[in-house]
Amino acid sequence: MKALICEAYGPIDNLVIKDIPSPVPGARQLLIEVRAAAVNFPDALMVQGLYQVKPPLPFTPGAEISGIVKAVGAEVKHFKAGDRVIAIVGQGGFAEECLADAAKTMSLPAGMDFETGAALVLTYCTSLHALRDCGHLQAGETLVVLGAAGGVGIAAIEIGKAMGARVIAAASSDDKLELCKRVGADDTVNYSTENLKDRINELTAGKGADVVYDPVGGPYTEPALRALAWHGRLLVIGFAAGDIPKIPLNLALLKERSIVGVYWGDSTKHDPAGHLANLHQLHAWFAAGTIRPVVSEHFSLAAAADAIAKIANRQVKGKIVVLPNT
Numbered sequence: 001m002k003a004l005i006c007e008a009y010g011p012i013d014n015l016v017i018k019d020i021p022s023p024v025p026g027a028r029q030l031l032i033e034v035r036a037a038a039v040n041f042p043d044a045l046m047v048q049g050l051y052q053v054k055p056p057l058p059f060t061p062g063a064e065i066s067g068i069v070k071a072v073g074a075e076v077k078h079f080k081a082g083d084r085v086i087a088i089v090g091q092g093g094f095a096e097e098c099l100a101d102a103a104k105t106m107s108l109p110a111g112m113d114f115e116t117g118a119a120l121v122l123t124y125c126t127s128l129h130a131l132r133d134c135g136h137l138q139a140g141e142t143l144v145v146l147g148a149a150g151g152v153g154i155a156a157i158e159i160g161k162a163m164g165a166r167v168i169a170a171a172s173s174d175d176k177l178e179l180c181k182r183v184g185a186d187d188t189v190n191y192s193t194e195n196l197k198d199r200i201n202e203l204t205a206g207k208g209a210d211v212v213y214d215p216v217g218g219p220y221t222e223p224a225l226r227a228l229a230w231h232g233r234l235l236v237i238g239f240a241a242g243d244i245p246k247i248p249l250n251l252a253l254l255k256e257r258s259i260v261g262v263y264w265g266d267s268t269k270h271d272p273a274g275h276l277a278n279l280h281q282l283h284a285w286f287a288a289g290t291i292r293p294v295v296s297e298h299f300s301l302a303a304a305a306d307a308i309a310k311i312a313n314r315q316v317k318g319k320i321v322v323l324p325n326t
């Protein structure tokens with residue numbers, strides 16, 4: 001079977017497509033024919049050796065997939081060949097076939113296509129966990145989403161609205177902000193052309209925002225933190241801009257603001273029941289039409305490295321997916 005291979009940490013251009021043997025599932029694993037594999041920012045970091053997880057080389061990137069079960073290990077009880085599933089695999093997804101742990105696999109919900117299934121779990125679970133479990137976002141509060149047209153950003157807009165918040169989307173172009181409006185943002189800030197702190201203060205009549213969702217870091221975090229209201233919460237999601245900001249802590253003291261780290265992957269190990277409850281919530285919102293992942297582009301497996309380069313180069317709106325078997 002064909003797979004995208006990272007032979008050495010380094011430039012995304014160095015990724016190659018190779019024919020490798022089909023993997024064999026362990027006792028609690030499934031072998032899945034991959035129908036769609038979503039591209040996430042950590043894929044770009046991982047192949048460059050810049051992510052907190054550094055898989056042994058060589059490896060195939062691709063963290064979340066949907067597809068059809070081909071075979072199951074001896075101890076797998078709830079899945080069988082032919083089932084349509086979604087799986088969080090961490091790596092291995094940009095391939096015709098992929099192994100998944102049964103514990104991290106779920107049935108593809110009725111009415112959901114493979115692309116949507118692949119694009120749902122990582123970003124929407126991250127944003128729901130961040131806003132509900134870490135940020136305690138309340139109905140009527142104001143939420144600012146940075147990098148709002150990206151994968152986790154679009155999910156944060158939709159979930160913020162579903163939780164009853166007023167959502168201010170912040171992004172680098174009017175084109176990206178138009179998408180944010182389409183998925184429900186109430187107001188927008190173009191942080192390439194507008195002063196982020198001043199614009200948030202203007203939009204909140206000087207009160208400031210209650211929660212900032214920050215997957216970007218770099219030069220955007222401090223002005224957003226300065227625009228947080230009394231008891232505001234800054235949710236630290238990631239650093240897509242590259243730099244990890246160093247924040248003067250008096251900004252937390254002055255308005256009793258909180259700076260809250262979010263690590264969805266590890267949170268599922270610490271609170272599996274909470275994770276399951278969040279998945280049920282997402283399925284219910286999907287069934288009701290409240291959330292709809294935006295898949296803006298498809299790539300063949302041969303072009304998977306281009307897809308990873310595109311997300312690294314700030315060119316993606318919503319989610320993009322690789323379709324290895326079409």
Ligand SMILES: NC(=O)c1ccc[n+]([C@@H]2O[C@H](COP(=O)([O-])OP(=O)(O)OC[C@H]3O[C@@H](n4cnc5c(N)ncnc54)[C@H](OP(=O)(O)O)[C@@H]3O)[C@@H](O)[C@H]2O)c1
Nearest residue numbers: 041147150151152171172215237238239240241262263264
């Ligand atoms: N903590 C967790 O549990 C968790 C889970 C999933 C993802 N993450 C992290 O969240 C971040 C976003 O992930 P994602 O998959 O949503 O990525 P994404 O779709 O690429 O979105 C990231 C956004 O960051 C902005 N950005 C600003 N400067 C950038 C730069 N130099 N290069 C690339 N993007 C830049 C872009 O928006 P503008 O152009 O509008 O600025 C882009 O849309 C990543 O750092 C990822 O590692 C964290």
